[in-house]
Amino acid sequence: MATQTRHEMHGRWPQAESVADIRRNLASVHGRIVAACQRAGRDPTSVRLLPVSKTKPEASIRLAYAAGCRLLGENKPQEAYRKWEATTDLGDLRWSVIGHLQTNKTKLVARFASEFQALDSLRVAEALERRLQVEGRSLDVFVQVNTSGEASKYGLPPNETTAFLRALPSFPALRVRGLMTLALLSAEAFRVRKCFVLLRELRDQLRQTAPTGIVLDELSMGMSGDYEIAIEEGATVVRVGQAIFGARDTPDSHYWPTASEEARNGQ
Numbered sequence: 001m002a003t004q005t006r007h008e009m010h011g012r013w014p015q016a017e018s019v020a021d022i023r024r025n026l027a028s029v030h031g032r033i034v035a036a037c038q039r040a041g042r043d044p045t046s047v048r049l050l051p052v053s054k055t056k057p058e059a060s061i062r063l064a065y066a067a068g069c070r071l072l073g074e075n076k077p078q079e080a081y082r083k084w085e086a087t088t089d090l091g092d093l094r095w096s097v098i099g100h101l102q103t104n105k106t107k108l109v110a111r112f113a114s115e116f117q118a119l120d121s122l123r124v125a126e127a128l129e130r131r132l133q134v135e136g137r138s139l140d141v142f143v144q145v146n147t148s149g150e151a152s153k154y155g156l157p158p159n160e161t162t163a164f165l166r167a168l169p170s171f172p173a174l175r176v177r178g179l180m181t182l183a184l185l186s187a188e189a190f191r192v193r194k195c196f197v198l199l200r201e202l203r204d205q206l207r208q209t210a211p212t213g214i215v216l217d218e219l220s221m222g223m224s225g226d227y228e229i230a231i232e233e234g235a236t237v238v239r240v241g242q243a244i245f246g247a248r249d250t251p252d253s254h255y256w257p258t259a260s261e262e263a264r265n266g267q
């Protein structure tokens with residue numbers, strides 16, 4: 001398959017300034033999800049679109065809510081917590097934390113998040129479990145895997161995931177749903193695709209040895225520039241920010257060190 005990345009749009013996605021803008025962007029992303037599913041012979045309802053609102057103001061959150069979004073992704077726990085606090089009047093709006101977490105921020109996440117997609121250490125698992133017990137809550141979690149081999153990326157190396165999953169049944173408040181990854185931010189589609197293939201094959205392999213109760217149904221992979229490739233390779237969750245909300249002011253290097261150099265490789 002010859003699907004290309006859309007990383008060249010990086011920093012150029014038009015700003016969404018109204019409910020109609022967000023509705024139109026959601027419809028356009030949905031159309032591309034459906035087309036990617038058709039190419040891959042998949043059912044479009046097997047792919048969940050997670051809109052990512054990081055760096056966007058509360059006003060954008062409210063537009064997204066009015067456009068029908070009920071689960072939003074945020075990369076930074078404190079920013080997410082602030083937005084959650086500011087929008088508690090939107091009773092059924094839920095939050096997914098998709099970025100790295102330090103143990104000293106687990107308290108925040110345990111309080112408000114309904115999903116955490118970047119679990120990659122037992123220390124964080126332990127701290128989250130303790131905090132969730134206190135709150136009387138549970139949390140859907142994804143184990144983040146480093147599929148690009150870049151030292152700067154968070155996530156477990158693939159060869160540490162078997163042992164990691166074996167330890168997770170000790171944390172009953174964490175409901176393990178699957179794996180998450182960030183592909184190489186490269187304009188070369190075949191290098192991006194490789195990361196997604198690795199995650200899918202790892203998931204298939206881990207399913208054979210995962211402890212009872214650890215279900216690995218979900219593959220969270222793909223963002224604005226590469227979600228169509230991710231879907232062709234089996235993504236069940238795509239995390240899309242800029243294609244829905246518009247370009248961010250903050251460069252990606254702010255979130256992923258070295259991302260900015262990689263992004264323009266091959267262009």
Ligand SMILES: *Cc1c(COP(=O)(O)O)cnc(C)c1O
Pocket residue numbers: 052054075098099182222223224225239240241242243255
């Ligand atoms: C920001 C972010 C995304 C979305 O990126 P876009 O380019 O805005 O689509 C996806 N996943 C993670 C972990 C992110 O931090």
